[in-house]
Amino acid sequence: MSYTLTEEQQLIQQTAREFAQEYVVPSVAECDKTGVHPGEVVNKMAEYDFLGLYLPGEYGGAEAGYLSYILTVEELAKVSGAVAAILVNHASAAAYAVSRWGSDAQKKSWLTAMAKGDALGGVAGLEPGAAPGAGADRVVAVREGDTYNLTGMKTYVANGGAADVYIVFAVTNPEAGAKGLSAFIVDAKAAGLKVNRLIGKMGLRGCQWAELVFDNVKVPAAGLLGGEGAGAAMLAEIQAVTGVAEGAIVVGIAQAAMEDAAKYGKQRIQFGRPITSFPAIQTMLADMAANIHLTRLAVYHAADLVDKGEKFAVEAAMIRLFAGRIGASALIDVIQIEGGYGYSEEMAASRFYRDVQGAILKNSSADFPEKTIVAEVLA
Amino acid sequence: MSKILVCYKWVLDEQDIRVNAADASLDSSRAKYKISDYDKNAIEEAVLLQEGQGATVDAVTFGGDAVKQSLKDLLSRGPDKVFYIADPSADKADGYVTAGVIAAAARKTGPYDLIICGEGSADSYNQQVAPRLAANLGLPSITYVQSLKLEGGRVVATRKLGDCTEVVTVEGPAVVSVVPEINKPRIPSLKQVLAAAKKPAEEIKIADLGLSPKQLTAKTVSLTVKGFVMNRKNILFKEPAQADNVAKLVAALAKEGVC
């Protein structure tokens, strides 16, 4: 890959930065307080082509490439991790699935709507008390003629209650284990599909998490995505491509927080000098700057692989393995630098701290990232 | 359909320029370029006219080699085509030279029904180029424009003056310079950013403009550039009664000639 951004990518980055300042900043405090999906901001993102940023032009996307999209996610995250997460769960998770495995008809209807921002997407992968497909509350899909009947429960569904369409992973063959998992495109308005409750969480408030109940939801056979039994592999790939974008959220939040800490530290006088003149503080800033930079490079590199159509699962697993820790440790240090003020809700650091912890969840995925990485090491 | 020319300057972002505490010299090593702020208003106004009544919009800029980086940014904001004069001599150019260069370029690429400039640039803010450009081209000049209409061949502009406004109507073509109140420049959408790559950008060589060395020699010479440093008086009023503090503050301000 080229280690410098093209003029076009820089321009997209600048545009996203201006957009975030203009349209996202005003919503941040309210969103964090209420946890309610910021519909107006999402509509604005649609208007500015963010929702279909890397999706194919044929279906209404801007086709700017995954790296350009990643740059946008990073810029949004500097201002609001929640808004960045909404975009990622729509674009990297739901829309990616339709774009990657959808039939032409599925793409024409759903992908076009998602790329243009007429339909917001979400992925329903996890079940209460279990990894996908393994629990008592799993969603089971039974085929009857030309329709599938979906019954069961999904939890931690990001964009839940706000999305217009869900990619739902359901068991079509209970005997086949992981190979019995299949994906369906389900209209959020489908009869029998209910938002059971919204789930409160530490941060990223505004990117709603919901528990979804499927009570005999009828999905036409044409709503099956990929093929029967292809679900587990699809889920793994979605989590990989989403992980790259989640890494960008971590980078954006940590970068913004570090800049705040540097600014605060230069003005905070203790023992007659700015605290940034103390090596103890300098070391923390240097460590986080280096960690953020390395994570950013890993993220850009993985995005470049996605753009080139090359394999990226291992690189994505590496990001999932360490990006979360780097984000958390950066924010632990940022608040340490800002002290009691950083711990108070008056400073952005306390929100960044809560947001960064959830930006990329290591073990919420179908499997341990270590496994993917070590398989490559031992190959 | 009318044809509009909008002029812009590619300047260093003043937010990134640091003042060295020791000698007040400027450090622009970390500064990036941007389209000068008021010129963004000029661009937006041209694009609004283009959308409102149909017009083709050309843009023109004169600057050092760095102006080549500005082309996509400019085109993503709506103009149909951009002409650029990239020449190292721009570093020493003043309003006299710049207006001469742009006038010569406009003669080549025009004629235009309307030429729009920002009131002044974000770096030097001399407010010279627009009126000089008008004089060069023999056109009427309207400055401080806060609202603008094209009515047939006529240009109707409202000027923002000290404590009043003035509505001016002239027969076009004309050169106007706009103030920030005129509009709120849009952020381009990503599709506009991407489409910018497909729009034409044409270089004009300064040598092809037929300007004499004298016309390319600045009339003003910059000797030094220094940062502005605000000196605090560090006077504290610590009387027990607040009224005494107020009285002392007023007296101190009066002594400084502030009130």
Add this chain to the structure above:
Amino acid sequence: MNMADKSLTQEQQRLQLLAREFTAKHIIPVAAEYDKSGEFPLFIVEEATKAGLICNAVPVEYGGAGYDSVSQAAIVEEWAYGCAGFATTLGGNGLSCYPLLIAGTDEQKKLYFSRIVAGGLGGFALTEPGAGSDAGAVATTAKLEGDEWVLNGTKCFATSCGYASIMIIFASTNPSLGVKGLSAFIVEKERPGLVVGAVEHKLGIRSSNTVELLLKNVRIPKTYLLGKEGEGMKIAMKTLDMARPMVASQGVGIARRALDEAIKFAKSQLDVNGKPLAANQSVAFKLADMAIQTEAAKQLVRNCLRLKDAGLPYTKEAAMAKTFATDTGMRVAAEAMEIMGAYGYSQDSVVEKLVRDAKIQQIYEGTNQIQRLVISGILLKD
């Protein structure tokens, strides 16, 4: 759960179990609710008074419990297992009593402890907007006028001071002397001119009361000066020596809770193959690491307090315990969240609260950077 720590004395074990029951009954069931509302749990002070757990640091001759330091720490650890916010409120009482133990006259102790024994809260106000780690920069002043001290200034991040009945406030009696001009005073809440200012809303320990204190011509008797003029810094440093193992115990309590939650999760959650997460060695070993660190932190705390109770120097050990145990609380909470994924991040689990709460112990009672300054200062002295 009900096994006491066998390395403790019988009496210490009794107190540990008492505090554990108290926590299970009065703190754990309501901690989430108070975290959400940020409301101050005044009721817990009443309950702790009833249970005989409120004036642990107050000597028996003044009507207190007079527990040894190891017991006090074990109690704080149990509270923090339930909620670090509650532990901060209850433990703050201990903190505010230490200056009296260090420098109080008999009269002063009677005045101060009688209020605490009666169920009143104590407060400790040192920090100011311009004086955090740098306590010598305190700008609040105290001037002697006849038989009274007159205090003026602003304190911030003062724990429990919105509800405190009596408090220790640090002010400079001679600003030109810097650190050496600092003095400590007893101030009752009803003194005219003492006003509670803005309440801080915080990332964690949200139910604990953190306020700004405004002092405008607050007059107190001349006899309310603790120790001598200029001894404030010395008193503050000794107070913090005593308080550090207690903050460290909060770190231990948080780490223990996070470990328990992670174990529960790893045993009940199934991986993609239908096996419990704990069956995966990488998870099991992670749990082992968390337990090693938690145990080490606990023993560092106990060790320094045994030194203290034996009357031996323990400043360095207290700073080490504070740093290691609070870093451990932070690290183990973060690791629990990593293991628990989306569930750990959601408010269905207590772990997200632990991650928020665990951050403050690294900051208050002297940031862990200041602790390292103390430790390295002693190491390099000779």
